[in-house]
Amino acid sequence: MKTRSGGHDYDGLSYVYDEPFFILDLFNLRSIQVDIDEETAWVQAGATLGEVYYRIYEKSKIHGFPAGVCPTVGVGGHFSGAGYGNMMRKYGLTVDNIIDAEIIDVHGRVLNRTTMGEDLFWAITGGGGVSFGVVLSYKIILVQQNLVDLVYKWQEIADKLDEDIFIRMTLDVINSTQTAEKINRATFNTLFLGDANRLMKLMNESFPELGLQRSDCKEMSWVDSFNPGSKLILVPPLRTPPTALLSRVPQWLTHLTRKSDYVKKPIPKSGLEFIFKKMIELVSPTLAFNPYGGKMAKIEASARPFPHRAGNLAKIQYATNWAEDGVEAADRYLNLTRQLFHYMTPFVSKNPRQAFLNYRDLDIGVNRNGKNSYIEGGVYGVKYFKGNYERLVKVKTSVDPQNFFRNEQSIPVYPYIRQQNKTSVSVWDRIMGVDSMLGRSSELCYNLKV
Ligand SMILES: Cc1cc2nc3c(=O)[nH]c(=O)nc-3n(C[C@H](O)[C@H](O)[C@H](O)COP(=O)(O)OP(=O)(O)OC[C@H]3O[C@@H](n4cnc5c(N)ncnc54)[C@H](O)[C@@H]3O)c2cc1C
Known part of the structure; x- marks a missing residue:
């Protein structure tokens, strides 16, 4: 007699022999009862690993079972032979997560873990089932993806x-x-x-x-990867044509x-x-x-x-x-x-805690655009621009010295130049020579006043 579950025996022991034989094929014995509350499942020997994974997935998106990677492998041979999969290092082998089994012994009795005893249970959880009887099913513990x-x-x-x-x-x-x-x-x-x-x-x-x-x-093509109807940017596309990208109406408000x-x-x-x-x-x-x-x-x-x-x-x-x-x-x-x-x-990042300009956030600093605007600008400016802040202030001072273009988080001008309305080469050099990052900007203002 050849007992076959998934028929994946590498040397075909479940279905070839050089003398006449018959096959006890368990492929119809494939029910899978998943109990998510108990985090267990009864799995019959003729089920494939793919069926096991799918039935678990139907009940829970966070549970799994640490068995092999090929979905067509059968439970009967794989579990009884101590099958393993990609979660082995985290959860061990299939057999480390089996807590009960049903087997038909040589006398035709259907036994469970209690009635078969611990020796036989031990043997069919790694020693191969075929030497000891016909395994009907295993009770497994589901593991949670962490x-x-x-x-x-x-x-x-x-x-x-x-x-x-x-x-x-x-x-x-x-x-x-x-x-x-x-x-x-x-x-x-x-x-x-x-x-x-x-x-x-x-x-x-x-x-x-x-x-x-x-x-x-x-x-899909790159343009189809945009889904105008979704709250997420990177999601499978709706069946909308690329012309939907031309709409200026937000999809959700x-x-x-x-x-x-x-x-x-x-x-x-x-x-x-x-x-x-x-x-x-x-x-x-x-x-x-x-x-x-x-x-x-x-x-x-x-x-x-x-x-x-x-x-x-x-x-x-x-x-x-x-x-x-x-x-x-x-x-x-x-x-x-x-x-x-x-x-x-x-x-997260520190000193300063950095931020992205396009995720505008007034909590990180506000400019009242008064006499302290340079100091106030440094508070958010260094978070948004780090070492580039100073160059932005320099550009700003050069192109808009009166700070006409301003808002609550705009780039300020150097204080001396704004207040005096004139440019002095020596003062300019002095400004650029001072590290005015955050903590030192008050020192800079003091120098300028002097
Ligand atoms: C494509 C492929 C991928 C694989 N991937 C993995 C992997 O990722 N991890 C891993 O550990 N192994 C892997 N294997 C090996 C696989 O675990 C073994 O071949 C396993 O024995 C197959 O079990 P089966 O039920 O499909 O095979 P079958 O050929 O049906 O059975 C294998 C053996 O178990 C006996 N047997 C089957 N059912 C029962 C039963 N109900 N009661 C008692 N004895 C029974 C058979 O008589 C035979 O001796 C892979 C094999 C293949 C072909």
Whole structure:
């Protein structure tokens, strides 16, 4: 008798022999009962690994099982032979996550773990089932994909990946479909400049934990990667023609606030746990991590006023949208965003805490454009422009010495020149010779007054 489940025995022991034989084929014995509350499943021997993964996926997007990578392999042979997969280093083998089994023994009895005893249970969880009977099913423990590990791994690789890959990671809070509790979620939207086969290869090498499938990928031209109807930029396209890009009407209207931060080194796992906890408390603000590296790290920080080049792992966008009108709602949501910004302080750039000009944020400093405008400008200017701030002030002073073009966060002019309405070469030289970054700008003003 040959017992066959998935028929993947490398030397065909389940279906070839040099004497007459019959096959006990279990391919119809393939039911899979997933119990998400208990985080277990009863899996019959004739099921394939692909069926196991799919039935788990139907019930939960965060659970999995540490078995092999080929979906057509059968449970009967794979589990009984101690099959393993890509989560082995985290969770061990299939057999390390089996807690019960059913087997038909040589007397035709159907036994479970209790009735078969620990010796036989031990034997069929790694010793191959075929020597001991016919395994009917296994009870397995489901494992959870760990969000902290996944997010941490993204931080390790996102800025170092092939320059054709851009993986934006968004963290938010949603209601669990199983328990209605609030849970953290990470979403990975990817633009890859190449075909899906090369992407699969690169991702399997660099980020297998993400479990990217070929079916997750959609090949399209670059222009089709924009989805005018979505709140996200990088999502599969709607069936809208490229002419939809010509519409000047926003696809969605809401109240919003934004903030930014720069991440210089990976946030430690304990930090991620802390952030996830705080996000559950606050609920609204989401964090979108845009990976840097690649060409961004090769361009000099002074090439353009935008200074955030080499040394940045990612830029974070804090995003809060709300539908309710009124000041009260606005205050509430602004406050939630500020709280998350506050909690993030230990994990982001410091001295100064850097920011992105296009994520306009008046919280980081405001200019009243009075006599202290140069000092006030330094407060936000150095965050937006770092060492380029001084050159911007110089340009501004040269082209608009009266500060006609101004707003709450515009580039100010040098104080002496604005007040005196004249340019003095010696004063100018002196200004440029002083490091007026933040802490020293009052010293500069003192010098000028003298
Ligand atoms: C394409 C491919 C990819 C693979 N990938 C992996 C991998 O990622 N990780 C890994 O660990 N291994 C992998 N393997 C090896 C695979 O785990 C083994 O070949 C496994 O034994 C196949 O199980 P099966 O049920 O599909 O095979 P079958 O040929 O049906 O069975 C294999 C053996 O188990 C016995 N058997 C089958 N069902 C039962 C049962 N119900 N009760 C008692 N005995 C039974 C059979 O008689 C045979 O001796 C892969 C194999 C292939 C061909």
